[in-house]
Amino acid sequence: AQKITQTQPGMFVQEKEAVTLDCTYDTSDQSYGLFWYKQPSSGEMIFLIYQGSYDEQNATEGRYSLNFQKARKSANLVISASQLGDSAMYFCAMRELMNTGFQKLVFGTGTRLLVSP
């Protein structure tokens, strides 16, 4: 079974600074996908960024970038120029194909990010 590990329960960063949220994964599949989601206090999960295992370049979406190191099995999220609205829980997830040929997402335990003024 695949596994996602997020070792940072909480992170603090000052506004306008960059922050890296760690994520390591374990899989024996050659083809896989990695996702990052943001969960504000309101509860909904917001998709941020996706990296496919065969993508040669690191994914970027605005202020979000994914530092993908395949050999180390890590997929860290980098948020540049942090804003107060970035304060939330952040989850790393991996796509796992089930016996039915269908996908599910396996989630890590999350990192709570607090951005201070």
Next chain:
Amino acid sequence: DGGITQSPKYLFRKEGQNVTLSCEQNLNHDAMYWYRQDPGQGLRLIYYSQIVNDFQKGDIAEGYSVSREKKESFPLTVTSAQKNPTAFYLCASSKAGLGELFFGEGSRLTVL
């Protein structure tokens, strides 16, 4: 606007009562999912459905039931057999079971 609507947002029930959580999507997605979230844990898959009239158990299906009579709707029933039902429940959908999942705003169930 397209999206996923979950209701109710908050629900309180006594032990031994069945509870049904609603999930409706207008994204025309084939796949729908129910996840459970507990404090300090990630999301865990309860049930999923690839097409209408078909659904499969996820990792923690015991004590839950679902139906998929319409493409847009995937209600979850938390039965009295679920030993620890107090949790935050998230419904999601995806196109053809691949790619990113789109989530609803969640339903918080508290059993007294």
